[in-house]
Amino acid sequence: MLRPAPIALSLLAALLPAMAVARPAAHHSAPAPSGYRVDRVVLLIRHGIRAPLDGEAAAAPLADQPFPQWDTPPSQLTPHGAQALALVAGYTRTRLIGQGLLPARGCPLPGHVALWTNSKSRTIASGQALAQGLAPGCPLPVDHRPEGIADPLFDALEAQAVPFDAPAAAASINAQLNGGAALMAGMDKAVATMTRVLGCHRPCPIATLPNRIVPSADGKGLSLTGPIDLASGTAQVFLLQYAQGMPLSQVGWGRANAADIATMSPLHARLFDVFARSAYMAPRVGGLIARRIATTLTVREAPDVTVLVGHDNTIAAVTALIGTQFQLPGYGRNDPPIGGGLLFERLTERHTGRHLLRLSYLAQTPDQARQLRPLPQTGTGQPLHRLSLGRCGTTCTPARFAALIARQTAALPPAPGMDR
Secondary structure (H helix, E strand, C coil): CCCCCCCCHHHHHHHCCCCCCCCCEECCCCCCCCCEEEEEEEEEEECCCECCCCCCCCCHHHCCCCCCCCCCCCCCECHHHHHHHHHHHHHHHHHHHHCCCCCCCCCCCCCCEEEEECCCHHHHHHHHHHHHHHCCCCCCCCECCCCCCCCCCCCCCCCCCCCCCHHHHHHHHHHHCHHHHHHHCCCHHHHHHHHHHHCCCCCCHHHHCCCEEEECCCCCCEEEECHHHHHHHHHHHHHHHHHHCCCCCCHHHHCCCHHHHHHHHHHHHHHHHHHCCCCCHHHHHHHHHHHHHHHHHHCCCCCCEEEEEECHHHHHHHHHHHCCCCCCCCCCCCCCCCCCEEEEEEEEECCCCCEEEEEEEECCCHHHHHHCCCCCCCCCCCCEEECCCHHHCCCCCHHHHHHHHHHHCCCCCCCCCCCC
16 A cells, blocks of 8 residues: 655645534635646535425424425425536536546546446436536446345445444444433524424424434334434425525525524434434444445546445445534535535645545535526635545545544445445
């Protein structure tokens, strides 16, 4: 494995700033410093704007009126969502052309760009929208398992690809989160906003119930009851209404603006503190996809550009394994934006061939998605935000990153075909 060459501290500071904070710093197109080039990228992205899942707004019975209907069937990518993803892909295409990883004209050569999505309809459709945005008019394959067949990369628990002990999981998470009480730390404003938007009459259960984390009735999973269970999906539905471009009179019945959406966003993020970012769950939810990313960044031969299309819990788990946090404009801390994702860039020193790793978060704001606003490459509103590489440190190499992921997922068995 290659080791990084000695580099001046000032260059390291410019290349890989260590920011152990929740809010990433925006940066411009950030070409590689002199002497380096970006020669391989992996984008782990969440699917685009979809219609709500069946039962997602668990707090609906507490609302003073019914939620508005959607034209798109539940859980499916909306046409507006596909357009928003096309803008993300267009921004990324321009960036990749500038780095020499996509041709400015014509189609990428076979094998230079790979797209793999989860086997759910919304991720497949999102992959197709991204493929057309990255290489317009080109027959870029979008690969995935048969629709409805669990993919261990994204649904390791459902696919039974990793060991899981429900009582042990519940005990570990309860110990980490003080029996669920820690989930409500700093949530007073978010809960008050949710209560107001719902028109929930006092005393509203969201503000009074405790959180309870126990094994599910069948013993194969976890059950969460209480305010986060009620409010997390409901907050997401309000965000979906806004990002979809619904009339403001229908976004929280006219009682939720962009600031309110951002205020309620942490209620959605807290769900991942149980099911994706907790010490027990993170390796089981994100371990196999993290291994795939690490392998893609370290093997001798791999596509120049790899796009993996998954879900919010995928990104939450991977960032927990890395030991980094994030907060994007318009969202709460550690709440993965719709149609946004983690951009891993391998930077290679031209003279020695030695590698370094750079991590950013690529995401539209809710307003940019709502208004289908083009994403600028530089300046105000550009969508790329630098992240810390957490436990890997400021001089993180692909090899060190792979070793970190191996340590974080040591309890998991190899998954057939998944770690190549």
